[in-house]
Amino acid sequence: MEIKKHWWKIVCMLLLFYTIMAGFLIEVPRMPILNETIRNLFFHVTMWFSMIVLLLISVINSIRYLSSQNQSHDITASEAVNTGVFFGILGLLTGSVWARYTWGAWWTNDAQLNGAAVTMLAYLAYIVLRNSIEEEQKKARISAVYNIFAFVMMLVFIGVLPRMTDSLHPGKGGNPGFNTYDMDSQLRMVFYPALIGFILLGIWIMQLKIRLKKIENSKQNEATHC
Amino acid sequence: MNKIITLCFLLLTSLVLKAQEPEMADVFRKEGKIYVVIIVAGIVLAGIFAYLFFLDRKIDKIEKSNQKQK
Numbered sequence: 001m002e003i004k005k006h007w008w009k010i011v012c013m014l015l016l017f018y019t020i021m022a023g024f025l026i027e028v029p030r031m032p033i034l035n036e037t038i039r040n041l042f043f044h045v046t047m048w049f050s051m052i053v054l055l056l057i058s059v060i061n062s063i064r065y066l067s068s069q070n071q072s073h074d075i076t077a078s079e080a081v082n083t084g085v086f087f088g089i090l091g092l093l094t095g096s097v098w099a100r101y102t103w104g105a106w107w108t109n110d111a112q113l114n115g116a117a118v119t120m121l122a123y124l125a126y127i128v129l130r131n132s133i134e135e136e137q138k139k140a141r142i143s144a145v146y147n148i149f150a151f152v153m154m155l156v157f158i159g160v161l162p163r164m165t166d167s168l169h170p171g172k173g174g175n176p177g178f179n180t181y182d183m184d185s186q187l188r189m190v191f192y193p194a195l196i197g198f199i200l201l202g203i204w205i206m207q208l209k210i211r212l213k214k215i216e217n218s219k220q221n222e223a224t225h226c
Numbered sequence: 227m228n229k230i231i232t233l234c235f236l237l238l239t240s241l242v243l244k245a246q247e248p249e250m251a252d253v254f255r256k257e258g259k260i261y262v263v264i265i266v267a268g269i270v271l272a273g274i275f276a277y278l279f280f281l282d283r284k285i286d287k288i289e290k291s292n293q294k295q296k
Contacts, residue, residue, distance in 0.1 A: 006282075009278075009279075009282075013275050016271055016275075017268065017271065020264060020267045020268060020271060021264055021268075024260055024263055024264050024267075025260065025264070030247055030248045030250055031248055032248045033248075034248075035248055035249060035250055035251075036250055036251050204278060204282075205278070208278065208281055208282060208285060211285045211289065212285060215285070215288055215289065215292065218292060
């Protein structure tokens with residue numbers, strides 16, 4: 001393994017080790033109800049950002065597939081969704097636990113929560129749709145078109161709608177910029193590295209899945225040629 | 227006299243307010259047990275990284291052998 005190609009994986013590891021060390025050690029704002037759980041910011045919120053980045057990669061590759069008909073874009077798009085959904089599920093589970101101990105219920109009827117749930121369903125539908133079409137080209141084309149639709153749905157359901165109603169989530173409800181999150185400079189010092197670390201981790205996993213899929217496909221092609 | 231009483235009252239309320247500051251795991255930290263959590267989480271993370279690293283290498287090898295076949 002050459003360092004040139006893999007340096008970002010090392011960055012990813014260093015950032016995440018830093019995250020758990022600084023994440024547990026730094027002084028955090030003392031807030032009622034949240035208390036120490038405010039540290040979940042580094043682990044729960046980052047899951048969602050990682051998911052959003054992976055889904056963005058996916059929709060870009062879907063558009064590239066539609067204009068180039070290159071199958072490798074289709075593989076990237078689908079594996080990015082698979083990894084993104086994985087991070088989304090982690091986000092839902094961690095959020096659920098956090099909500100139980102701060103808001104008092106595993107699930108609340110919060111706009112952000114329901115939006116996240118609808119988003120997950122939209123992407124699960126993408127996976128089901130892909131698996132239900134046999135013919136390769138048709139599968140790639142239809143799922144690429146659906147993916148664009150799903151991405152827009154996600155933006156609306158977790159980026160727009162929660163801001164138009166009241167939400168228990170900090171920063172949602174009303175119209176916040178990134179800066180109005182209840183975050184002080186201490187939290188940011190860990191939050192941003194954690195964000196980059198988890199995004200890189202997501203990309204790493206996605207890349208492994210893409211490479212495996214390509215190997216699988218080439219084996220299948222060989223089998224049909226023989 | 228009245229002013230002194232007010233002053234004392236204000237001082238007292240400020241003390242009470244300080245005591246009401248949200249509770250954090252300060253004692254837990256003072257005992258150094260937070261390092262146990264960090265070590266455990268670190269081991270889990272290291273395990274995941276090692277897993278990904280070896281998977282990466284394995285896929286590398288398969289890709290190389292596939293290219294040779296062609």
